[in-house]
Amino acid sequence: MxxxxxxxxxxxxxxxxxxxxxxxxxxxxxxxxxxxxxxxxxxxxxxxxxxxxxxxxxxxxxxxxxxxxxxxxxxxxxxxxxxxxxxxxxxxxxxxxxxxxxxxxxxxxxxxxxxxxxxxxxxxxxxxxxxxxxxxxxxxxxxxxxxxxxxxxxxxxxxxxxxxxxxxxxxxxxxxxxxxxxxxxxxxxxxxxxxxxxxxxxxxxxxxxxxxxYGNPEITTVDIGVGKNPGILVSGHDLRDLEMLLKQTQGSGVDVYTHSEMLAGQYYPELKKYSNLKGNYGNAWWKQKEEFESFNGPILMTTNCIVPPKASYIDRLYTTGSAGYPGCKHIAGDIGEEKDFSEIIEQAKKCAPPTEIESGNIVGGFAHAQVLALADKVVDAVKSGAISKFVVMAGCDGRSKARNYYTDFAKALPKDAIILTAGCAKYKYNKLDLGDIGGIPRVLDAGQCNDSYSLAVIALKLKEVFGLDDINDLPLEFNIAWYEQKAVIVLLALLYLGVKNIHLGPTLPGFLSPNVAKVLVDNFGIAGIGTVEDDIELFFGKV
Ligand code: FS2
Ligand code: SF4
Missing domain, CATH: 1.20.1270.20 (Substrate Binding Domain Of Dnak; Chain:A; Domain 2)
Structure with missing residues (x-):
């Protein structure tokens, strides 16, 4: 191989x-x-x-x-x-x-x-x-x-x-x-x-x-604790699967929890209206071995990211759509078909409720329509100097210790900087208490990795509002984290939109040959990450 x-x-x-x-x-x-x-x-x-x-x-x-x-x-x-x-x-x-x-x-x-x-x-x-x-x-x-x-x-x-x-x-x-x-x-x-x-x-x-x-995502406070009912945990990115499961679990006494990238499902009016949509359980994909064990109930993987499961919960792990794992039951269903999740729901009824691993809540739902609804407030804060810069920290999370950089970077940001995020990268800092600027949270979560599109829409709108010719003249920096191939299409999309000087970490892709990496560096100013201190200075000058 x-x-x-x-x-x-x-x-x-x-x-x-x-x-x-x-x-x-x-x-x-x-x-x-x-x-x-x-x-x-x-x-x-x-x-x-x-x-x-x-x-x-x-x-x-x-x-x-x-x-x-x-x-x-x-x-x-x-x-x-x-x-x-x-x-x-x-x-x-x-x-x-x-x-x-x-x-x-x-x-x-x-x-x-x-x-x-x-x-x-x-x-x-x-x-x-x-x-x-x-x-x-x-x-x-x-x-x-x-x-x-x-x-x-x-x-x-x-x-x-x-x-x-x-x-x-x-x-x-x-x-x-x-x-x-x-x-x-x-x-x-x-x-x-x-x-x-x-x-x-x-x-x-x-x-x-x-x-x-499902309507436009809206500001939503999501509980990260647990309730008393047994639960089903839904992971991956497929909102249609989440919707079908929510419908089928109504009135069953089983709650549905989102995991990792599925957190974004909580922000949509037509999904959050289900009273059996409980909270978000756990963190980014790579912590699933511990978190799936303590969840106690069945888990539905609608897409990546699967970590090879432990024997202790493999009988509770289900896949559907693109996802698959030998020994895990795959729920069939083509586009346009209603999938049958009854087996998962029946298993959930026999399981203990999830074990609480944290409590409190997180706030998200800042996709383009929601942020543009707040545009006046945001623009005023930039004009008054209350917001100095936006830093796009979208992308993926992963196992590497080097990714602690993103937690440290978020903590070290000047207090007048706002993080724009999307994707599972946010779990590196979305539970820190970073506060707000005049009521605008310092971490604005647009949703899943594909909602980086929202961040681009927001940036283009700000460019228009400030009367700029070039997106790169905005008070906006890109410090994005990648893991898998969806981050690659997000990166290519940003390059196509003319975004320059994107920092990409924790390492540059191994599949870039030295010459191809040079093309990206020379034409687009792509760079890796440095130390937190150096990068803060690079983006903000001496603070
Ligand atoms: Fe995160 Fe994994 Fe979203 Fe990636 S849950 S690394 O799939 O696409 O981001
Ligand atoms: Fe898996 Fe990534 Fe290695 Fe490919 S490069 S085998 S996707 S870990």
Whole structure:
């Protein structure tokens, strides 16, 4: 196996024996093969579109789910991944028959085998290292990881019956382009930026899907303690799954708690209206081994991030959608279908209520509509000097001790600075008492990682209000944390929007070759993180 797609990759160069995430070599290899056949089918759909033929939503959804499944910590189930490979081959065969001009198709479009004993041998020839030139490999993978993030966001929008055919067409064209040996560094850099453009569109689509279905997020105080009823803990990012579970648990005597990125579900009017939506339990994904044990009840993983479960609670861990883990029950249900969570609810009834691990509350819901409703107050505070700067600290959390930097950085910020956040990175500082500035909390949580889109909307609005030509002239700094591939599409989207001098930590991606890293540094001012003291001085001058 060779995988270097996430921030925790071994030695920041690549996992080769087993994933730091717990991914086994055979799973890594089958994920490589799934990506390979997804590239192959994408080359065919791209050509079919050029021939004027329509590609069905089902085919678009097949490809996005394939990519989503290979995101870090989403799916560890070899059998499920092999089933996806075979399904993709079936659909690919049908599409190939529709294609008039098959000349010069890549090998990935023509390869076919239903003999699983051949899969490992094939996978070994089509993984990341199959591209020999390290700069081309780096750019291809940068694009693919961005597309994986984009797929995740598209899938969530699709689950709410929103599609953007242009995003799908781009996604497939770009995926197919990573097979094209004629494309050099310049073309792939251009494609990387174009990926950012569609990243913006994909996040806008999801924002529209979420707010159309559930209303605009609003300021919400969320309890982090527990009640007396047994509970079900919902993790991951899929709000539609949360909604279905809330409906099905009503009146059952079972409460629903959010975990990690699902916290954002609490901010939406059409989700928070459920009285059985209790509080938020625990912290970011990487603390789940302790927190799932003490939760006592069943846990539903709707997407990443799964940590290989302990035997003590594996019988309480369920997956659905892109998520999968061998030995855990998977709840089926395609887009548009009502999933049946009755088994989880029945198990919950027999479980003890959650053990309290903390108490108090956190405040969030500062997505674009809510912040823009407060715009006058915010603008006045900036004009009066009460707010000196905004620091975007969105992104992911993770296990590395180096990430304590973000807690220390939040504590060390001047008291007149506001943190804008989204994603699970916020758990590094959202329970600190950082206070407020004239009633505006110093940590404004927009929601999930995809709600970084909201932060961009807010920044663009402030640019307009202050009459600036350039987003980089705002009193705004970017100090973002990354872990998996959704953070990659967020980064590419910000670059496409013209944001410069983003600091990215706790380490720069291992998949960036020195030359590709140099392109990002020279053209966009991308930088890593330093010490807290140095970075505070860099952003604020001597304080
Ligand atoms: Fe956090 Fe994991 Fe949201 Fe990432 S819960 S690192 O998936 O996408 O952020
Ligand atoms: Fe390693 Fe990350 Fe890949 Fe897991 S996802 S195998 S930790 S690089």
């Amino acid at each position: 060779f995988c270097y797609q996430c921030q925790e990759t071994a030695g920041n160069t690549g996992c080769t024996q087993v994933g730091v995430c717990g991914k086994k070599p055979e799973v890594a290899n089958m994920q490589d093969l799934l990506i390979y056949v997804s590239k192959g089918i994408s080359a065919i759909t791209t050509r079919l579109r050029a021939e004027g033929k329509e590609i069905s939503k089902e085919v678009n959804h097949l490809i996005t789910l394939n990519l989503f499944i290979t995101i870090t910590n989403a799916n560890f189930d070899n059998d499920a991944i092999i089933a996806r490979i075979k399904k993709t081959l079936d659909v690919k065969k049908e599409l190939l028959n529709e294609l008039s001009n098959k000349d010069g198709l890549p090998e990935a479009s023509l390869w076919e085998s239903y003999d699983e004993s051949e899969y490992l041998t094939k996978a070994a020839t089509v993984g990341v290292l199959a591209t020999e030139n390290e700069d081309i490999r780096s750019l291809r993978e940068l694009i693919i990881y961005g597309l994986k993030g984009l797929s995740a966001y598209s899938k969530h929008a699709n689950a709410l019956l929103q599609d953007d055919g242009e995003v799908d067409a781009f996604l497939q064209r770009a995926l197919a382009a990573t097979l094209d040996d004629k494309l050099g560094v310049d073309e792939l850099v251009a494609l990387t930026l174009e990926t950012g453009k569609y990243g913006v569109n994909g996040m806008a689509l999801l924002d529209k899907a979420n707010t159309t279905a």
